[in-house]
Amino acid sequence: MQLDALKAVNCDMIFKDHGVSGTKANRSGLDAMLDGLKAGDTVVVFKLDRLGRSVLHLADLLVRFQNDGIHFCSISEGINTTTPGGKLVYHLFSAFAEFQRDIIAENTIAGLAAAKRRGSKLGRPPKLDIEEILAAQRLIRQEQISTSEAARRIGASRATLARNLKNFDMS
Structure with missing residues (x-):
């Protein structure tokens, strides 16, 4: 179904990660695609969840594409960053990714402060006593x-x- 949809929109190259979970950090098909992209290219996916392993990962990829001059299209969701609506979706994802990173940083700082208040020694243990x-x-x-x-x-x-x-x- 996915291949049929990609072929129907005349994709020049199709990268696959057959049998590899989308949650895996290293996906050879995704890595090969990312290595070969250049400004002016368009990444086309059948659905958003076929690209990123999480919403944050997907948002990071979309930000990367924007910064590198790469267009993005998701067939099922009708997202196309060459259109005003597609640009809006990109900006929403970008804002969400920034928000998520800020929350993670804030929680990390709060957790470290709480550990210090409890008397936990943070960092690497000393090599020599x-x-x-x-x-x-x-x-x-x-x-x-x-x-x-x-x-x-x-x-x-x-x-x-x-x-x-x-x-x-x-x-």
Whole structure:
């Protein structure tokens, strides 16, 4: 049905992702199509849900198409960005995508703030504990070895040890 509809509107090239869920991030047909697009091309789909894996993904693709000078047409929904009505739909999707991204960012910031208030330690755990830093510092001072050699002995990279020594300097 989809192929018949695309052929009926004389599509030059048809990209397929047969048997691949639309929710998958990597879809070889979609990726190949996106790689080959250039300004002035028109992307035609049977239905909107055949293109994006989510409303946000679809909106991001439509914004990308607009920015790259690529037209978009959805046969079933009657969307065509070369028409005033199609441009309106594009702007609605664009606004929705921006709204969705803002909500995600706002929720992330609120979640991090709540975690901090609960006393959660955020970020990557330290590679070296205080005992390892002190041991390396003693090796460097008492045995007069290099930071690189001290790092090798405690099982850390030179950069990690140097950064920790700098942050912990008790001179």
